[in-house]
Each structure stands twice: as structure tokens, then as C-alpha cells.
Amino acid sequence: MARTQGSHSDITGPRIRDAALRLFAQHGYAAVSMRQIAKEVGVQAGALYNYTPDKQSLLHRLMEGHMRELLAAWQVQESSGEAGEDAMAQLERFVRFHISFHMQRPDAVFIAYMELRNLSEENFILIEALRSSYEDALEAVLKRGVDTGRFRIPDTKIATLAVIAMLNGVMTWYRSGGRLSLEEVESVYWDMVRKSVGV
Amino acid sequence: MARTQGSHSDITGPRIRDAALRLFAQHGYAAVSMRQIAKEVGVQAGALYNYTPDKQSLLHRLMEGHMRELLAAWQVQESSGEAGEDAMAQLERFVRFHISFHMQRPDAVFIAYMELRNLSEENFILIEALRSSYEDALEAVLKRGVDTGRFRIPDTKIATLAVIAMLNGVMTWYRSGGRLSLEEVESVYWDMVRKSVGV
DNA sequence: GTCTATATTGAGATAGAC
DNA sequence: GTCTATCTCAATATAGAC
Numbered sequence: 001m002a003r004t005q006g007s008h009s010d011i012t013g014p015r016i017r018d019a020a021l022r023l024f025a026q027h028g029y030a031a032v033s034m035r036q037i038a039k040e041v042g043v044q045a046g047a048l049y050n051y052t053p054d055k056q057s058l059l060h061r062l063m064e065g066h067m068r069e070l071l072a073a074w075q076v077q078e079s080s081g082e083a084g085e086d087a088m089a090q091l092e093r094f095v096r097f098h099i100s101f102h103m104q105r106p107d108a109v110f111i112a113y114m115e116l117r118n119l120s121e122e123n124f125i126l127i128e129a130l131r132s133s134y135e136d137a138l139e140a141v142l143k144r145g146v147d148t149g150r151f152r153i154p155d156t157k158i159a160t161l162a163v164i165a166m167l168n169g170v171m172t173w174y175r176s177g178g179r180l181s182l183e184e185v186e187s188v189y190w191d192m193v194r195k196s197v198g199v
Numbered sequence: 200m201a202r203t204q205g206s207h208s209d210i211t212g213p214r215i216r217d218a219a220l221r222l223f224a225q226h227g228y229a230a231v232s233m234r235q236i237a238k239e240v241g242v243q244a245g246a247l248y249n250y251t252p253d254k255q256s257l258l259h260r261l262m263e264g265h266m267r268e269l270l271a272a273w274q275v276q277e278s279s280g281e282a283g284e285d286a287m288a289q290l291e292r293f294v295r296f297h298i299s300f301h302m303q304r305p306d307a308v309f310i311a312y313m314e315l316r317n318l319s320e321e322n323f324i325l326i327e328a329l330r331s332s333y334e335d336a337l338e339a340v341l342k343r344g345v346d347t348g349r350f351r352i353p354d355t356k357i358a359t360l361a362v363i364a365m366l367n368g369v370m371t372w373y374r375s376g377g378r379l380s381l382e383e384v385e386s387v388y389w390d391m392v393r394k395s396v397g398v
Numbered sequence: 399g400t401c402t403a404t405a406t407t408g409a410g411a412t413a414g415a416c
Numbered sequence: 417g418t419c420t421a422t423c424t425c426a427a428t429a430t431a432g433a434c
Contacts, residue, residue, distance in 0.1 A: 012417080028316060030229035033409060047418050049411070114313060117227060155379075158387050161372055162365050169364025180354075188357050196395035211399080232427060246400050248429070 013051045015041050017065075020058050025107035029059050029118045059115060060123040066108040067130035073101055074137055087145030088194070094138055095193050096186045098167050103182060106171055113168070135160050142197065151197040163193055212250045214240050219257050224306035228258055228317045258314060259322040265307040266329035272300055273336055286344030287393070293337055294392050295385045297366050302381055305370055312367070334359050341396065351398040362392055 019040035023032045034055055038045040052058045077097045081090065102109045112127075119127060139160040145151035153159045167189060174185060218239035222231045233254060237244040251257045276296045280289065301308045311326075318326060338359040344350035352358045366388060373384060 010417095026316070028227065028229050030227055031317065034411085035409080043417090044419060045410085046412075046420080050417060055410070117225070118230065154387050154390060158379075158384070159391065161368050162388065162391055165368025165371070166361045166365040169360050172364070173360055180357075185357070188353050189361065191353060192358065192361055192395040195397055196391040198394055209399095233429085234427080242399090243401060244428085245402080245430075249399060254428070 012041065012043065012047070016048060016051050017058070017062060021062055021107050021111065024059065024062070024115065025110045029055075029111075029115045056120055056123070059111075060119060060127070062108065063112050063115065063119070063123075063127050064130070066105065066112050067127060067134070070101065071130065071133055071137075073097070074134065078137070087141055087148055087150045090141045091145065091151075091193065091197070092190055094141055095163075095167065095190045098164070099170055099186050099189060100182065102168070102171060103174065109168070109171055135164065138163065145197065150199070152199045153197050159197060163196075166193070211240065211242065211246070215247060215250050216257070216261060220261055220306050220310065223258065223261070223314065224309045228254075228310075228314045255319055255322070258310075259318060259326070261307065262311050262314070262318070262322075262326050263329070265304065265311050266326060266333070269300065270329065270332055270336075272296070273333065277336070286340055286347055286349045289340045290344065290350075290392065290396070291389055293340055294362075294366065294389045297363070298369055298385050298388060299381065301367070301370060302373065308367070308370055334363065337362065344396065348398070350396040352396050358396060362395070365392070 016037065019037050020032075023036055023040065034048055035045045037058075038048055041048075048058075052061070074094075074097060077093060078090075081093060085093075112131075116124060116127065139156050142151060142153055142156045142159055142163075146153055146156060170185060170189065174182070176182070180188070215236065218236050219231075222235055222239065233247055234244045236257075237247055240247075247257075251260070273293075273296060276292060277289075280292060284292075311330075315323060315326065338355050341350060341352055341355045341358055341362075345352055345355060369384060369388065373381070375381070379387070
């Protein structure tokens with residue numbers, strides 16, 4: 001079946017995105033060439049252009065896909081709570097969801113916040129809007145907790161960014177098979193977040 | 200005095216580092232060319248090689264200088280406390296120091312944690328050792344607070360990384376002239392950190 | 399110490415054969 | 417849909433004149 005020319009596969013598209021995701025995360029967008037990506041996939045560089053108009057679109061598509069998955073997954077997670085769930089329970093749900101979701105996609109996460117400056121201006125605006133939506137989701141929880149007296153937070157906007165920054169820190173050091181399971185890590189972070197917004 | 204050839208200045212070295220710092224922070228190491236740096240300084244690309252053996256050394260030197268300054272500044276700050284200062288006061292000192300120091304060098308900070316993957320292997324090891332020293336400084340404070348019963352922290356290593364990650368988040372959004380002064384921002388973060396490690 | 403000029407390499411992207 | 421071949425441009429780094 002091995003052909004050295006012609007149509008090899010109908011899943012080349014996904015394989016290109018997988019390779020680009022991994023290489024961009026490891027070396028950075030600017031440091032990775034189309035030839036490297038092609039080699040990883042097992043095609044020639046020219047073939048990539050059947051799937052993407054250019055390198056920039058490849059980056060943008062990866063980031064957009066990641067952000068849309070994130071937002072969709074949170075909406076599912078959020079609506080799976082009980083009707084009367086209070087802000088504290090919602091916050092714990094968010095913290096555990098955020099860590100769990102992101103740890104399953106370390107490469108996409110890394111790209112989504114390291115490669116913002118390599119987006120074209122118009123693509124940057126699009127991605128930033130998606131990011132803002134996600135931050136708004138957390139801020140809504142925090143505001144609700146403040147309103148119901150469960151939380152004491154001097155500035156919900158800053159607290160939102162602080163919590164996300166803290167949680168994202170997990171990605172820089174956690175490796176599976178280490179001292180703690182992912183669930184234990186979630187619990188440690190939840191303990192800190194819970195106290196940091198507490199009365 | 201304007202000469203179009205020959206020796207222009209004895210401060211070309213610092214100007215090269217300044218330009219590289221700014222350009223690397225803005226566009227990323229891999230996306231910036233030696234020609235761009237030279238243009239910014241006002242010399243030809245070849246002249247840069249009187250000051251650095253190659254581009255990699257330029258990056259490493261910037262990062263190493265930043266990390267050494269950070270460690271030195273913290274040692275000064277740490278030893279300026281009273282003799283009997285307890286862990287809570289030390290932690291507040293650290294939080295305010297960290298934010299204040301880093302906000303004065305946003306470009307260097309950005310580079311120091313975004314460009315790690317563009318260091319050669321041996322340079323990476325050197326920079327990581329300096330980073331570890333800084334983390335150890337914070338962890339020592341946290342451990343002391345746990346020992347004296349001031350803090351309740353399930354895992355001081357994770358807490359160290361979480362606190363630094365949270366504080367570093369400031370750099371991604373704070374712009375002077377905004378809603379809050381830097382000192383107010385410090386206070387907001389200190390409030391969260393204090394509570395997050397509390398009993 | 400800086401210039402101009404250049405060696406060498408590799409980048410992104412395209413054209414046309416199969 | 418993929419290949420080979422190639423266009424065009426720009427990268428790092430060096431050599432030698434001034």
C-alpha cells in the first residue's frame with residue numbers, strides 16, 4: 001500500500017494540526033518552520049498548503065479551536081451543577097474544571113498564551129474576545145459570591161485574573177507520575193483559592 | 200560630530216542590550232533579527248558582533264543579568280527587616296517587593312519566563328538554577344510561617360509556585376495610569392496571598 | 399569600532415507534473 | 417493530494433577596508 005506519491009490519507013489535516021501544536025508548544029511559533037511540520041507529518045512542505053493558506057492561519061486556527069473548546073466545556077460543566085448551587089460550590093467547580101481541562105491539553109494551553117504576540121492584529125482581537133468571555137465566566141461567579149456575602153473580594157476583576165494566573169501555574173511544573181495525583185493538586189489549589197476569596 | 204563611519208560611541212554595548220531587551224519582549228527572541236536590533240541602535244548588523252559572539256549569548260546575558268539583579272535586590276530587601284520580624288511580615292515584604300521590582304522591568308520579566316525554551320541547554324540550566332534560588336527564598340518564608348503556626352499550608356512547594364504565578368499575573372494586565380495605583384494593586388494582592396496561606 | 403560586502407543557509411510560498 | 421523544483425527574500429555570521 002505504500003505509495004511515494006499521490007493521495008496518502010484523508011486525515012492529513014488533523015495530523016498537520018497535531019504536529020504544529022506540538023512543535024509550536026515546544027519551540028515557539030517563530031522558531032518552527034513549515035518544513036519541520038511537514039517532516040513530522042511525513043509529507044513535503046508544499047503539501048501543507050492544501051490545508052492552510054499560510055503559517056499564520058495554522059496558528060490562529062489552533063488557538064481558536066482551543067478557546068472554543070474551553071468555553072463549550074465550561075458551559076457543560078457549569079450547567080451540570082444543581083439548580084440552587086451557591087457561589088462557593090460554583091467556584092470549586094470552576095477551579096477543578098480549569099485545572100483538569102488544561103492539564104489534558106498542555107500544548108494548546110501553552111500556545112494560547114505564549115503565542116498571542118505572533119498573531120496578526122485581526123486574529124489577536126478575535127482570540128482576545130474569546131479569552132475575555134472565559135474570564136467573564138469566572139468573574140460572574142466571584143461577583144455572585146460577593147453579592148451573597150460568601151466572598152470578600154476588594155476587586156473582582158483583579159481577583160479573576162489572579163485566580164486564573166495562579167491556576168495556570170500548575171502547567172509549568174506538574175508532571176503526571178509525580179508526588180501528587182492531579183486530584184490532590186486540584187485540592188491543594190482549591191484550598192488556596194477558597195481561602196483567598198474568603199470572608 | 201556626526202560621523203558615518205568609525206567609532207561612534209563607547210556606550211554601544213548597553214544600547215544593544217536595551218534594544219534587544221525591548222524587541223525580544225515585544226516580538227519574541229526567534230522573531231527578532233540581528234538586523235532589527237542593529238537598526239534600532241543605529242549601526243550595521245555586523246557591528247553587533249563586536250559586543251556579542253552571537254544572538255544566543257545576547258539572550259542569555261539579558262536573562263542572567265535580570266535574575267542576578269532580582270536575587271541581589273531581594274537580599275537587600277530581606278535584610279532590611281527588623282531582627283525579630285515574623286513570617287507574616289516577611290511574606291508581606293516579599294509580596295510587595297516582588298510586584299514592585301517586577302513592574303519596574305516588565306520587558307526583562309517577560310523575557311525571563313517566555314524565552315526559556317530558546318536558551319541553549321547549558322544556558323537553560325544556569326538560568327533555572329537562579330530561578331530556583333529565588334523560589335527557595337519564598338519557600339523559606341512559607342516554611343517558617345508553618346513552623347511558627349502563622350500559616351496553614353498543605354504543601355509549601357506548591358504554595359510557593361502558586362504565589363509567584365499569581366503575582367506574575369500582574370504584569371499581564373497592569374498599566375500605570377489606570378484605575379489603581381501600584382501600591383493599591385500590591386495591597387489587593389497581599390490581601391489575597393495573606394488569606395490563601397492563612398490558618 | 400564600524401562600515402560594506404558577502405558567504406551560506408534556510409525561510410514562506412507557488413507552479414506544474416503525476 | 418502530493419510530489420519536485422524553484423522563486424524570492426531574509427536570516428546569522430564573517431572578512432577585510434577604513
